[in-house]
Amino acid sequence: MNRDNLSKRFRRLLARRLLGLRNRHFMAMDALFFAITPTVALLFRLEGRESLDPYVQALIQYTAFAVVIRIFCFYIFGIYSFYWRSATARELVQLVLATAVSVILIAPAYLIPSSEEEKGFFLPRSTLLIDGMLAFLAASMTRYSVRVLGEAPLEHPCAESKRVLIVGAGVIGQMIVREMRARPHLGMVPVGFVDDDPAKQHLILMNLPVYGDCDRLPYLVDRHDIDEVVIAITQAPGKRIREIVQLCDSAGVRAKTIPSMTEIIDGRVSISRLRTVQIEDLLRRAPIATDLSEVGSMIRGKCVMVTGGGGSIGRELCRQVLQCAPGDLIILGHGENSVFEARNELNNHLQRHPEIPTRLHAVIADIRFEQRIHSVVSSMKPDIIFHAAAHKHVPLMEENPVEAVTNNILGTRNMLRAAIAADVERFVLISTDKAVKPTSVMGASKRAAELLVIQAARQSGKPYVAVRFGNVLGSRGSVVPVFKKQIEMGGPVTVSHPDMTRYFMTIPEAVQLVLQAAVLGKGGSVLMLDMGEPVKIQQLAEDLIRLSGLEVGRDIDIVYTGTRPGEKLYEELLIPGEVYEKTDHQYILVVRSASDSVPHNLDALIRQLEKCSESGKREEIIGAITRLVPEFQPDEARQMAVSPPAYREDLPHAAREKPRTEQRQPASVPFLEL
Numbered sequence: 036m037n038r039d040n041l042s043k044r045f046r047r048l049l050a051r052r053l054l055g056l057r058n059r060h061f062m063a064m065d066a067l068f069f070a071i072t073p074t075v076a077l078l079f080r081l082e083g084r085e086s087l088d089p090y091v092q093a094l095i096q097y098t099a100f101a102v103v104i105r106i107f108c109f110y111i112f113g114i115y116s117f118y119w120r121s122a123t124a125r126e127l128v129q130l131v132l133a134t135a136v137s138v139i140l141i142a143p144a145y146l147i148p149s150s151e152e153e154k155g156f157f158l159p160r161s162t163l164l165i166d167g168m169l170a171f172l173a174a175s176m177t178r179y180s181v182r183v184l185g186e187a188p189l190e191h192p193c194a195e196s197k198r199v200l201i202v203g204a205g206v207i208g209q210m211i212v213r214e215m216r217a218r219p220h221l222g223m224v225p226v227g228f229v230d231d232d233p234a235k236q237h238l239i240l241m242n243l244p245v246y247g248d249c250d251r252l253p254y255l256v257d258r259h260d261i262d263e264v265v266i267a268i269t270q271a272p273g274k275r276i277r278e279i280v281q282l283c284d285s286a287g288v289r290a291k292t293i294p295s296m297t298e299i300i301d302g303r304v305s306i307s308r309l310r311t312v313q314i315e316d317l318l319r320r321a322p323i324a325t326d327l328s329e330v331g332s333m334i335r336g337k338c339v340m341v342t343g344g345g346g347s348i349g350r351e352l353c354r355q356v357l358q359c360a361p362g363d364l365i366i367l368g369h370g371e372n373s374v375f376e377a378r379n380e381l382n383n384h385l386q387r388h389p390e391i392p393t394r395l396h397a398v399i400a401d402i403r404f405e406q407r408i409h410s411v412v413s414s415m416k417p418d419i420i421f422h423a424a425a426h427k428h429v430p431l432m433e434e435n436p437v438e439a440v441t442n443n444i445l446g447t448r449n450m451l452r453a454a455i456a457a458d459v460e461r462f463v464l465i466s467t468d469k470a471v472k473p474t475s476v477m478g479a480s481k482r483a484a485e486l487l488v489i490q491a492a493r494q495s496g497k498p499y500v501a502v503r504f505g506n507v508l509g510s511r512g513s514v515v516p517v518f519k520k521q522i523e524m525g526g527p528v529t530v531s532h533p534d535m536t537r538y539f540m541t542i543p544e545a546v547q548l549v550l551q552a553a554v555l556g557k558g559g560s561v562l563m564l565d566m567g568e569p570v571k572i573q574q575l576a577e578d579l580i581r582l583s584g585l586e587v588g589r590d591i592d593i594v595y596t597g598t599r600p601g602e603k604l605y606e607e608l609l610i611p612g613e614v615y616e617k618t619d620h621q622y623i624l625v626v627r628s629a630s631d632s633v634p635h636n637l638d639a640l641i642r643q644l645e646k647c648s649e650s651g652k653r654e655e656i657i658g659a660i661t662r663l664v665p666e667f668q669p670d671e672a673r674q675m676a677v678s679p680p681a682y683r684e685d686l687p688h689a690a691r692e693k694p695r696t697e698q699r700q701p702a703s704v705p706f707l708e709l
Contacts, residue, residue: 061178062106062115068173069102076166080159093158101141105170108137114174130175138167196222200252200261202279203268204228204235204245211267212241226259249279256286266292277578284581327359329554333419333461334359340417341366342402342450343424345373348465348507351546352421353381360391365415367398368424374399402446405453412453419461421549422450425481429469432477436656440648443480444487448641451491451499462499463553464488466561468538470503472666474603479660479667485561486663487641489633492559500556502549504564505538514572518579526591528576531598536569548622555618561626563615634663 073094077087087094109115112133117126142163199215201208208228215223228245229252230236238245246255255261264283266276276292283290339356343349344366350373353366364381368374378397385391396415400407402424412420425443426432432439447464454462466485469478485501492499506514514537521528540548545564552562573593580591587593598604615624634640644659661667 059115062109064177065109065174066102066106068177069105069170070098072169072173073098073101073162073166076162076169077158079165080162090158097141097158097162101137101166101170104140105134105137108133108140109174112136117178126178127175130178131171134167134171134174137170138163196224197262198226198260199223199263199265200226200255200259201228201243202230202249202252202264202266204230204232204240205268208267209241211265212243223263226261227255229255249275249282252279252282253286256283256288261286261288264288264290266290280582330550331359333554334361334550336360336362337418337460338363338416339365340412340415340420342368342420342422343465344368345370345375345377346423347542348546349421349423350377350380351542352423352549353377354384355543355546355550356421357381357384357391357393361393363394363396363415363417365396365398365417367400367402367411369399369401371399402449403441405449408449409453409456412450412457412459416457417459419463419553420450420454420459421463421465421553422447423465425465425484427467427477429475429477432480433475436476436653436660437648437651439476439480440644440656440660443477444483444641445645445648447484447487451487454499455491455495460497461553462488462491462497463549463556464499464501465549466501466503468503468505472668473664474668476657476660476669479664482664482667483641483644483660486633486637489559489561490637493633496558498556498558498560500552500558500560500562502552502556502562502564504540504545504548507540507542507545514575515579518576522580522585522591527594528580528591529594529596530572530576531595532604533571533573533595534604535572535598536604537572538569540564548620551620552623555620555623555625557625562618563624563626565622565624637663 074087077090077094081087112129114130114133117129196219201211208230212225215221215225225243227243228235228240229247229249230245231248235245236247252264256264264279266279280290334356339361341349341352341356341364344353345368349366349368353364356364366374366377366381368377374397378395381395385393385395398411398415400411402408424446426438451462453459464484467478467481469475470482470485471478473479473482488499488501518528548564552564556562576593577587580587580593585591615626618625640659640663644656644663647655647659657669661669
């Protein structure tokens with residue numbers, strides 16, 4: 036074995052030994068160094084002009100006292116509790132404070148003015164200060180050498196390593212670089228950063244240059260032979276992410292990204308979680324700030340029921356509710372497979388986090404059966420009910436209005452009656468923007484459910500509320516999975532109309548706002564979530580095609596084939612005549628005048644609708660829905676499609692819509708709505 040190989044093996048062995056150090060090892064090293072530094076300090080003080088002999092007795096006494104005091108101070112300040120491989124400036128400050136306090140405690144015994152007669156009992160005064168500095172240097176060097184070794188690779192990158200450019204020189208970007216360096220076997224070598232922040236540009240960060248802003252990507256890719264770009268910014272709006280992806284496409288490199296901030300909070304950032312850019316990244320907005328303390332106070336220790344708990348929204352509700360440590364979590368659903376999968380997922384989470392004292396209950400029940408629902412609610416006595424169970428597909432409910440009525444309207448009535456009878460503290464209905472001036476049976480059924488919630492809040496005097504939001508990316512049957520499947524089959528991608536727009540949110544952020552709305556909502560409130568800017572479905576389709584590595588028109592065509600009954604070109608979140616007010620949360624509005632729209636004979640109208648649903652005759656059902664929800668205008672769907680909602684300057688951008696210039700073009704195969 037040659038000398039170079041021996042040297043490499045020795046360095047690797049030494050690095051592993053140092054990285055394996057624990058705080059008990061640091062304590063032993065501290066004791067050793069603290070026993071040596073007083074002698075070194077005295078030698079520095081005397082500068083070789085005097086002998087140490089006159090000071091031997093004082094030096095021994097001082098050394099023994101200083102070792103005990105310093106170890107004690109380090110222990111009190113928690114120095115032996117830190118994980119030094121991930122040490123930051125905060126740990127360094129604690130180290131400075133612990134050393135300074137030890138010097139102050141030692142000083143009274145050894146700062147008495149010395150004289151020739153007292154040399155055997157006292158040391159020169161400056162010795163204490165020099166010793167303190169040497170002790171700090173010794174303690175910090177041993178600890179921060181572990182930090183440096185933790186960031187340095189123990190092996191050289193593999194020959195097939197990719198040269199990577201990091202977009203974003205912030206905390207997340209730096210974490211990604213550390214991970215790349217610590218795990219060279221992944222084959223990713225960081226070359227530098229780009230960042231739109233002028234304060235970071237043209238600096239050296241982590242021994243890597245910040246080359247400039249993101250617009251220089253094509254030049255830098257060519258100049259530095261970049262193989263891959265990692266987008267390490269979690270707060271950029273979707274528009275900026277889209278621009279960066281387009282720059283990468285033009286430069287001929289693949290872009291990867293890290294999860295959103297919501298996903299990072301739930302897990303941890305690591306290089307292994309890098310993934311290709313997805314459509315959710317192009318739509319993401321600045322992170323939504325949720326007051327977790329208030330939500331936690333509302334849920335902690337309580338019994339929480341989630342209806343539709345096996346669905347996309349219901350399951351995410353269960354996940355986030357579980358983080359708040361409820362006493363009991365009831366997953367109620369009609370589909371046994373989805374409820375089974377949801378319970379298994381949540382059980383696995385509880386096994387990984389035994390500190391969460393939640394008991395899970397899986398209940399198979401159909402909300403249309405009133406006696407069954409009363410039995411479940413009265414026996415389990417939930418404190419909070421999140422009602423997410425509903426039929427949501429617009430085209431299917433147009434063809435099956437009986438199901439929309441029995442599930443969305445009568446099922447909600449059953450849940451509310453059971454909640455009032457069991458004295459449930461809070462009830463939250465998951466509603467939709469399609470309940471606003473509905474042109475579909477599904478939208479009208481959700482509007483009727485809102486009216487029932489408002490009436491129940493009046494009767495009970497409790498904070499029963501409804502929360503409206505638009506389409507949710509990633510939910511089952513939503514437009515994105517449909518588009519992806521069409522792309523996998525070679526196209527074409529079908530879009531209803533070139534001007535079709537929708538509001539979108541990701542599932543986690545929608546659920547975060549639902550939980551926050553549950554805290555803010557008062558009895559009978561209808562709350563509206565700020566969905567950001569509406570997104571053109573055509574743009575969504577084009578983005579998905581490009582993210583699949585294909586080109587619109589060359590590899591995949593987009594076909595327009597016409598809207599179906601019940602569909603609008605533009606969804607709305609505002610009902611004319613309703614009074615909207617801001618809440619303490621910037622993304623949530625409350626409809627203060629919601630209770631004014633509840634008809635005095637609501638129960639009678641619901642009974643009429645129930646009888647019509649028993650007959651199964653579509654004309655009778657539509658007539659009964661129209662009497663219950665007067666704004667329901669199914670015959671005017673086409674008129675609504677060419678009448679954009681009015682622009683309101685006084686509301687957040689998601690609650691208003693600028694008038695558009697209509698382009699009357701042939702309509703298309705409609706995308707699948709939520």
